[in-house]
Amino acid sequence: MPFSPCVEVGWRLAKPYWGMGYATEAAKASLRYAFTHLGLEEVVSFTTAHNIRSQAVMKKIGMSYACNFKHPDLEPSHPLCDHVLYKINRGQWERHSL
Template sequence: MLETERLSLRRWRESDREPFAALNADPEVMEHFPALLSRDESDALVGRIEEGFEERGFGLWAVEAEGAFIGFTGLTVPRFTAGFTPCVEIGWRLARRAWGYGYATEAATAALGDAFGRLGLEEVVSFTAVQNLRSQAVMRRIGMSRDLAGDFDHPVLPEGSPLRRHVLYRIRRPAG
């Protein structure tokens, strides 16, 4: 479990599944993803997240603000091959009601601290569709830099998809 001034980042609970499914079915939240998720797909994602914690000792933490589930933030290993894989990726997905409060930046900063501290990672990446300016702003706020040479066509998305082109950001472990 990780704590920040306003947030708790913790393992998933059964009670997180319903609000997570609602978040994954929200067209505005999922604007930069290929599709909305059904309840079954959302629950399966929670299962994969928990398996990641068991296998690697890290994953996408459930995030709480004022005792309420608001989404996830944390680390994962992409399940596709690209020029920058294998790697560890930092990501986040928050309910609309949690946007605009700096929660993504606060939670991601804590997750990076865990990545470079407890886990001893040397580098973390993040990527998103070119159009996802909100996530790119979070990437910059947490100290990541865009790797212009690393921009790529996401191999899971079909040719012609407006979301296929992705930007790549990186951050290395701070010196000292």
């Protein structure tokens, strides 16, 4: 990845469980662990540019849009090649967690 090395938070849920808050709850817990127990300074998350639902979760957990990029493991013509990157650092997480 063009932003490596990094630590990523991610989620994948079966469709019947979408929109129930599970991804947000798990991602918040993961960030809390990353910043309080592991002492990380930054966590990233990325998804396809068309995955608005995952981008909404990223925003809900306090992440900020960083950039668009082409996934290096996919052909440029592949429909899922375009991705977005979101980031959060410890300070942003602390302010968002208040």
